[in-house]
Amino acid sequence: KSLSAHYDFYTSIGHMTDLLFTEKDMVTSLKEYIRVEESKLEQVKRWANQLDSLSITAIQDPEGFLGHPVNAFKLMKRLNTEWAVLETLVLSDTTEAFISNLTMQRKHFPTEDDQTGAAKALLRLQDTYHLDTNTIATGNLPGVTYKSPMTVEDCYELGKIAYSDSDYYHTELWMSQSLQQLDQGEESTIDTVTVLDYLSYAIYQQGELERALEFTKRLLSLDSEHQRARGNLKYFEFQMLQQRSDEEEAAQK
Amino acid sequence: KSLSAHYDFYTSIGHMTDLLFTEKDMVTSLKEYIRVEESKLEQVKRWANQLDSLSITAIQDPEGFLGHPVNAFKLMKRLNTEWAVLETLVLSDTTEAFISNLTMQRKHFPTEDDQTGAAKALLRLQDTYHLDTNTIATGNLPGVTYKSPMTVEDCYELGKIAYSDSDYYHTELWMSQSLQQLDQGEESTIDTVTVLDYLSYAIYQQGELERALEFTKRLLSLDSEHQRARGNLKYFEFQMLQQRSDEEEAAQK
Numbered sequence: 001k002s003l004s005a006h007y008d009f010y011t012s013i014g015h016m017t018d019l020l021f022t023e024k025d026m027v028t029s030l031k032e033y034i035r036v037e038e039s040k041l042e043q044v045k046r047w048a049n050q051l052d053s054l055s056i057t058a059i060q061d062p063e064g065f066l067g068h069p070v071n072a073f074k075l076m077k078r079l080n081t082e083w084a085v086l087e088t089l090v091l092s093d094t095t096e097a098f099i100s101n102l103t104m105q106r107k108h109f110p111t112e113d114d115q116t117g118a119a120k121a122l123l124r125l126q127d128t129y130h131l132d133t134n135t136i137a138t139g140n141l142p143g144v145t146y147k148s149p150m151t152v153e154d155c156y157e158l159g160k161i162a163y164s165d166s167d168y169y170h171t172e173l174w175m176s177q178s179l180q181q182l183d184q185g186e187e188s189t190i191d192t193v194t195v196l197d198y199l200s201y202a203i204y205q206q207g208e209l210e211r212a213l214e215f216t217k218r219l220l221s222l223d224s225e226h227q228r229a230r231g232n233l234k235y236f237e238f239q240m241l242q243q244r245s246d247e248e249e250a251a252q253k
Numbered sequence: 254k255s256l257s258a259h260y261d262f263y264t265s266i267g268h269m270t271d272l273l274f275t276e277k278d279m280v281t282s283l284k285e286y287i288r289v290e291e292s293k294l295e296q297v298k299r300w301a302n303q304l305d306s307l308s309i310t311a312i313q314d315p316e317g318f319l320g321h322p323v324n325a326f327k328l329m330k331r332l333n334t335e336w337a338v339l340e341t342l343v344l345s346d347t348t349e350a351f352i353s354n355l356t357m358q359r360k361h362f363p364t365e366d367d368q369t370g371a372a373k374a375l376l377r378l379q380d381t382y383h384l385d386t387n388t389i390a391t392g393n394l395p396g397v398t399y400k401s402p403m404t405v406e407d408c409y410e411l412g413k414i415a416y417s418d419s420d421y422y423h424t425e426l427w428m429s430q431s432l433q434q435l436d437q438g439e440e441s442t443i444d445t446v447t448v449l450d451y452l453s454y455a456i457y458q459q460g461e462l463e464r465a466l467e468f469t470k471r472l473l474s475l476d477s478e479h480q481r482a483r484g485n486l487k488y489f490e491f492q493m494l495q496q497r498s499d500e501e502e503a504a505q506k
Binding site: 013020024063065068079081091099102112114119139141 | 266274276283287291297298304310317318320321322325326327331333364365367368389392399401407
């Protein structure tokens with residue numbers, strides 16, 4: 001079976017294809033910036049290394065060093081002229097071509113809405129084909145040639161989009177996936193505490209107090225000062241007590 | 254014998270010693286800039302390389318690639334979010350600490366006059382001790398521990414300072430030295446034509462028409478459109494004819 005989604009969030013697949021070529025051009029432009037910046041840095045390093053070894057020698061015996069009239073002249077020349085040339089080199093702008101290219105291309109870039117749309121299309125697809133979250137995240141989808149593993153951040157992003165739609169079912173699925181990948185040691189800018197915060201709340205919203213409490217405790221073990229988690233801990237415990245007494249009451253009737 | 258010059262051009266040798274330490278601090282500050290800039294560039298390169306290989310794959314079969322819903326989502330995410338993060342990184346200013354340090358220290362730097370003064374002290378020393386230009390330039394001065402070879406540019410600088418003092422004797426010495434080092438293949442920002450221009454003029458000013466003509470011809474063999482040299486060629490040839498007829502006239506009397 002084919003997994004092609006209907007991309008109602010973006011004008012057409014043709015338009016998206018254009019974006020792939022735009023991105024390729026941007027990468028070329030970026031690599032040119034890297035080349036220019038590396039060659040600038042190479043020049044600066046050569047000067048720094050030369051001066052570094054000269055400096056080490058000079059400072060061991062300053063008066064002896066300056067007794068050489070050529071050294072005295074060259075010191076004057078460096079400080080009066082050459083450091084200014086180096087300053088101009090250091091301040092030379094290597095970013096201009098790339099940045100102006102990016103600014104121009106950005107007009108055609110997708111928006112926040114397009115990004116959200118693509119995320120929601122992915123969530124719908126997951127439901128339609130009953131796909132396991134981990135299968136999607138590792139890129140092991142059936143009938144797909146290009147494996148595209150999702151990062152912790154990608155999964156977190158999906159979870160957050162579901163969350164802002166009050167879709168706690170998918171929030172739980174994708175925050176769990178983020179947490180699993182973090183637990184497996186994946187490096188990320190997303191931290192475990194933030195993921196646990198969303199996860200415990202999504203689980204609480206689905207009525208599973210005990211599991212919500214479990215994740216809240218794990219959060220507090222990482223950050224004992226977390227204000228909302230401390231509040232939630234007390235609230236979840238209170239709710240559970242309440243539930244138990246309700247149940248006991250019902251049993252006694 | 255000691256070669257220590259009297260540095261009337263700069264307050265004291267103590268002050269010059271301070272400058273050596275200032276320069277050492279500037280090198281440290283420069284190396285810190287290099288470190289920060291390299292780590293920034295490393296991050297940019299990592300992103301560029303990842304995207305480069307992804308791009309190559311994607312473009313081989315755009316529709317197949319975009320048929321994978323995770324690829325479509327990640328493309329939206331990159332274009333809407335990640336390129337902007339990269340832009341911020343590219344535009345982040347790594348020069349600030351070094352430049353503000355340099356600007357602060359520059360107040361204590363020697364001036365153009367100090368540089369000229371040091372050059373003239375060197376020329377006086379050359380006369381006093383009857384030192385050969387090549388000996389000074391290669392750093393083989395007697396009684397000196399730190400060899401400090403002079404570059405083409407250093408020699409050219411000395412020649413120019415002598416020239417602006419109408420001191421054509423030292424102009425010739427130091428422009429000849431520049432030329433010799435260029436002829437030996439030293440890389441320089443100074444070009445042979447410019448050196449030959451000064452050199453032939455300095456020689457002409459000392460009355461040696463034939464040698465001046467020789468260097469002018471060499472200049473024109475490198476740059477046949479050089480206006481001043483073309484004028485000089487005619488003028489020197491005319492002067493030489495004139496001289497010869499004067500001599501013949503004197504002989505006939």
